[in-house]
Amino acid sequence: MNFHKAPTLERLSPLLNGLGPFQRYAIWVGNGILDVYLTDQAACGWRVPREAAFLLQLPSLMERYRWEEILKELGWQRLGMTETGFTRYSFKAHTALISTWPGEALNGRDRWYEDACFHCERILGNNGSELSVFSPLYLLATTLDSLPPREADLRYSESFARIAYLFAGRPELVEEIKKGFYEVRQHIQRELGLLLSHPDLEEALIHVLPQEEWYLSEVVIARMKEVSTSMVFS
Amino acid sequence: MRKHNGMRPQDVVILLWMSKQGNQPWKYADAAGMLKISQSEVAEALHRNLQAKLVDPTKKKVHKAALMEFLVHGLKYVFPAQPGALVRGIPTAHAARPLVDHIVAEHDIFVWPSPIGNMRGQAVTPLYDSVLKAIRTDPELYELLALADAMRVGRVHEQKIAEELLRERVYKHEFSQSTNP
Numbered sequence: 488m489n490f491h492k493a494p495t496l497e498r499l500s501p502l503l504n505g506l507g508p509f510q511r512y513a514i515w516v517g518n519g520i521l522d523v524y525l526t527d528q529a530a531c532g533w534r535v536p537r538e539a540a541f542l543l544q545l546p547s548l549m550e551r552y553r554w555e556e557i558l559k560e561l562g563w564q565r566l567g568m569t570e571t572g573f574t575r576y577s578f579k580a581h582t583a584l585i586s587t588w589p590g591e592a593l594n595g596r597d598r599w600y601e602d603a604c605f606h607c608e609r610i611l612g613n614n615g616s617e618l619s620v621f622s623p624l625y626l627l628a629t630t631l632d633s634l635p636p637r638e639a640d641l642r643y644s645e646s647f648a649r650i651a652y653l654f655a656g657r658p659e660l661v662e663e664i665k666k667g668f669y670e671v672r673q674h675i676q677r678e679l680g681l682l683l684s685h686p687d688l689e690e691a692l693i694h695v696l697p698q699e700e701w702y703l704s705e706v707v708i709a710r711m712k713e714v715s716t717s718m719v720f721s
Numbered sequence: 722m723r724k725h726n727g728m729r730p731q732d733v734v735i736l737l738w739m740s741k742q743g744n745q746p747w748k749y750a751d752a753a754g755m756l757k758i759s760q761s762e763v764a765e766a767l768h769r770n771l772q773a774k775l776v777d778p779t780k781k782k783v784h785k786a787a788l789m790e791f792l793v794h795g796l797k798y799v800f801p802a803q804p805g806a807l808v809r810g811i812p813t814a815h816a817a818r819p820l821v822d823h824i825v826a827e828h829d830i831f832v833w834p835s836p837i838g839n840m841r842g843q844a845v846t847p848l849y850d851s852v853l854k855a856i857r858t859d860p861e862l863y864e865l866l867a868l869a870d871a872m873r874v875g876r877v878h879e880q881k882i883a884e885e886l887l888r889e890r891v892y893k894h895e896f897s898q899s900t901n902p
Contacts, residue, residue, distance in 0.1 A: 518878055534815060534879060535825040650878040654736065695877050698803055 495522050496612030499539055503616055505578045506541070507561045509554070513618045514542040514607055517584065521649055523610060524623045530656030530717040531697045540573055541585040544604055554587060602671065623660055624667045624675075627653060631678040639689035648695040650682075654707040655696065664714050679715040683708070725772040730800055730848040731758055732766045733792075734855075736775055737865040739783045743894030747781070755859060756886065757851040785891050792872055793884050802845050802873045806846055808837035811843055815879050817867035823882050831874060845874055848892060 489642065505512050517540030521533045534617055545551045554563070554628065564573040568580070573584035588604055603625035609615050621629065629652075633646045641647045654660060692704035738756055739747075753760040767780040775787050810832030811817075815824045829840030831849075835853050847853060847867065855862035868890070871883035 532829055534829060534876060536882075537823055537825055538880065643877060643880075645878045646879060698874075698875070 495519070495535065496616055496618060497614055498617050499618065500580055500612070500614060502539060502541075502578060502583050503618060505561060505563065505581075506543075507557075509543050509545075509550075509557070512544045512546065514544060514588070514604060514621070516540050516542050516621060518649065519628060520620045520646065521652055524618065524653065525624065525656035527534055527656045527658055531703070533652050533656070537583050538584060540586075540592075542586055542588040542600075542604065544588050551587065558585070562623075596628055599625060599632060599671065599674070600608050602668075603629055604614050622663075623653065623657060624663055624671060627660070627664070627715050628671050628675055629674060631682075634678070634682070637681070637685065640683060641687055642659070642694040644691075648693060651692055651695050651704075651707050654710045655703045661710050661713050665717060676717070679711050681716055683711055725767065728773065728799055729755075729766065729770060731762060731851075732769050732773075732775075733796065733800070733869065734849045734852055734866070735763060735766045736770060736783055736788055738862055738870065739776070739781075739857075740785065740891045741865060741893075742786060744864035749779055755855060755862075757854045758849075769868040773881050782893075784893070789884075789888060789891060792869060792887055793880075796869060797873050800848060800873060801869065802837055804845055804874060805842060805868065808832065808834045809841055809845045810834045810844060811840075811856070812840050812842065813847070813867045814874055816842060817863070819864055819867065819886050820871055820875075820879065820883060823886075824879060831870070845870060861890075882892065 503513065504662055506513055517536070518533075519535045519539055522535045525533060543554060545554055550557070555574075559565070561578075563576045563578045568574055569584060572590070573586045575582050575587055588600060603621045605617040606622055608622045609617055610620055619702055620626075627650065630646045630649050630654070634650075635641070635644050635646070664672060667675075685691075689704060689708070692707055693701045696703050696707075734756060736753060737757045738752060741772055744752075746787065746841050749760045752763045754845055755762070767776060771780055773776070773791075773805050774789075775784055775791065776782060777784065797857045812821070812830060814822065814831045815826050816830040816832065830847045831842055832842040833847045833853060834844045852862075852866055856866065864888070868883045868887045872887075875883055
């Protein structure tokens with residue numbers, strides 16, 4: 488629950504209300520949720536995309552077959568598909584990306600989505616609206632999975648930028664990782680180890696962090712190192 | 722042939738203006754009048770752009786692929802900008818259309834310092850001083866310049882969206898031509 492960032496959730500209210508019976512199955516994913524998790528009051532803000540992405544965890548077989556039809560009945564208009572397996576919809580003056588889980592989100596490639604959906608957190612807005620989101624731990628795990636291949640340029644990776652902002656703006660992240668389940672901790676530790684050995688890491692951090700706050704790259708690297716060198720106990 | 726001593730900011734402004742002209746014929750005087758710069762500056766800028774292979778030999782058509790390559794990969798290194806003090810001004814980058822429709826940034830605004838501006842934000846120096854006058858009558862150019870600023874000062878996800886929106890606009894005339902019978 489995070490009251491500090493409640494306006495973010497209020498901004499999503501029209502979309503959530505528009506989801507009707509699907510609202511309780513919606514999990515908010517994508518770039519926007521990072522804003523909720525930057526707890527450091529002096530953190531450099533994350534500019535949130537207006538287009539929110541939702542996963543619908545549909546419980547019944549009937550809804551899995553008919554979810555697109557039901558959305559249409561609720562007034563949603565299908566605009567097209569994205570590369571990541573989400574469908575772009577417009578609802579009144581808003582647009583959103585929607586996919587189902589299990590389903591075609593990330594073309595089924597993300598191995599942490601199942602655990603991330605299971606260990607979702609609930610956030611509460613000032614207006615009483617509630618929404619499930621990936622916890623910081625699983626946000627990090629899924630984002631590490633979506634990093635570009637080692638030879639690609641980190642400076643242009645949105646996933647890398649997300650990781651950098653999360654480490655820079657959430658001091659408690661290191662402790663949260665240490666308290667996480669063994670498998671996900673091991674995955675994060677291994678992936679961060681690989682990231683730390685990337686020859687362009689420092690340059691890429693200076694590139695993705697705000698220009699006037701380049702010194703944060705040292706903080707990010709120190710926190711990543713703390714995670715990657717800490718012991719993983721089962 | 723005259724020596725190329727590096728690009729100037731007005732070269733980019735002219736390229737953006739030319740890209741929006743599409744196949745519409747234009748004269749140096751038109752460019753000078755619209756962009757509020759002298760005709761000799763237009764001629765010089767086009768000459769430099771020709772040497773950089775950013776325009777065709779007639780100097781009337783932009784090489785779109787080269788322009789996109791330069792905007793995406795070169796602009797931020799050749800004409801970097803650093804947000805400065807809080808001032809009154811005209812919104813740019815993610816605070817201006819069309820990017821403002823894609824990014825939420827109510828309290829984190831970049832502006833071109835100007836007494837006629839209607840917003841308060843961190844000052845970003847425009848590519849060229851005369852653009853503040855030129856955009857008053859040319860909203861399309863304003864959008865292109867704001868997107869170019871997003872490439873200069875934006876963060877990764879803004880740059881990605883800005884690239885997409887710039888591409889749409891730079892290639893707009895190609896698409897409209899090919900879809901018409």
